[in-house]
Amino acid sequence: MTFAEFEALPDIEGKRELIDGEVMEMPRPENAHSRIAKRFLVLLLARLGESRVWQDHTGYRIGRGWIEPDVSVSCPNRGLTANNFVGSPRWRFFRLVKRSTAS
Numbered sequence: 158m159t160f161a162e163f164e165a166l167p168d169i170e171g172k173r174e175l176i177d178g179e180v181m182e183m184p185r186p187e188n189a190h191s192r193i194a195k196r197f198l199v200l201l202l203a204r205l206g207e208s209r210v211w212q213d214h215t216g217y218r219i220g221r222g223w224i225e226p227d228v229s230v231s232c233p234n235r236g237l238t239a240n241n242f243v244g245s246p247r248w249r250f251f252r253l254v255k256r257s258t259a260s
Contacts (some may be wrong), residue, residue: 201230217229250251
């Protein structure tokens, strides 16, 4: 799937990523996962500050793909568009994903 096709997909509950042309769908997180992500976020904010630490729904355009980590640390001087970062984050925290059955 191309990035343009990915962008045209309808919204879903949870999130979607595009990795190597494949759509990865993630269901809404369970409470245990959210608590762990929150701990990472709080620790990273205390250490690095708000200018480089990002929480859920921050997108990264990597090549022809798209990721949306639960918590991430951006690289200094990373490209930024109106909707997302360009290139990989310095650090990211994900949850397990399942492959989409959508074609």
